[in-house]
Amino acid sequence: LTVRDKSIFKWLPLLGIAAGGIGFYTIPxxxxxxxxxxxxxxxxxxxxVVEGKAADNIIQVIITRYLPTWFSTFALMGVVAAALSTAAIQLMTSAILVSRDLIHGFIKPDATDKQLIIWTKLAVIGLIILSLGIALWNPIALALYLTHVAVPGFAQWAPCLVGGVLWKRGTKQGAIVGTLAGTATLVVGFIFKFSNAIILSFIINVILYIIVSLFTPKPSEQVEGIFFDEVDEFLKEKV
Incomplete structure (x- = not known):
């Protein structure tokens, strides 16, 4: 809230995501x-030398063999904490998307806060069951789920999120079509072992988001005012 420069206000979150991606994904x-x-x-x-599921433990094995026991214990605690926090954030984000964007946005617009909270809790339970079912149906190395499904899956939100901040012409139809098409391509590529499904899904997402947005009615002046004009007015205010 202390940022008053429009460019910094819009680009700082993206830079934070990029820096976080380098620190938490690229380096590991x-x-x-x-x-x-x-x-x-x-x-x-x-x-x-390890292969398959045993490769998931390679980092902890190296730490245990070359460093003191107390250090490996702290490292394991850090890994568990990072895994749980990441899973919790993604789970809650997905559940809120279901309750707010799907239930409240399309199915039951007049839902009360109490009903939305109930839907969020049900979505959490449903997503946990779905995740466990997928893991039991296709038991592979955990790292493959992270690199082929979890992280690329959440990356499918990037085009509509970035477009919503920087592009006034972006529409909800473009966001829906692009996200669904990209996610579907990612899932099909994971199931049928399609080469480069991660890159292809993201490209399809971006292209469809732009094309569908250009061929659908532009957002209303009210929506544009909320997401762009009000932000500009806020940034122009003196501290």
Whole structure:
């Protein structure tokens, strides 16, 4: 709320996402995909070469073999905390999207706050059951679900979120079509082992978001005023 420059106000969240992605995803990915395998192939290494599901534990194995026990304990606690916090945030975000955007937005616009809270709780339970069902149906390495489904799946929200902040011509129809098409492509590619489904799904999402937005009525002046004009007026106010 202390930011008064329009460019900073709009771009700072995106820069935060980029920095968070580098810190929380890129660096661990490089460590797990390059550093850890290199250590396991070194002469006299204490870490055996692992494949499949056993590869999920490679980081903890390296820490346990080369560092004191107390350090590995703290590292494990950090991994568990990071996993639980990430899962909780994604679960609650998905549940709120179901209750607010789906139930309140399309099915029951006159729903009360109490009813929306109930729907949110039911969505949490349903998403947990769905996640467990998918894991039991296709038991593969946990890292593959993260790299092929979870992270790319949430990345499908990026075009409509960024477009909603920076592009006045973006429409809800474009956001819906792009997100659904990108997610469907991602799921089909994961099930049928389609090559480069992650990149393809994101490209399809962006293209459809732009095309459908251009061929559907532009947002009303009221909506445009809420998301753009009011922000500009707020930023122009003196502290």
């Amino acid at each position: 990915f490089l460590w797990g995909s390059l550093v850890a395998p290199a250590i396991s192939h070194m002469d006299g290494t204490l870490v055996p």
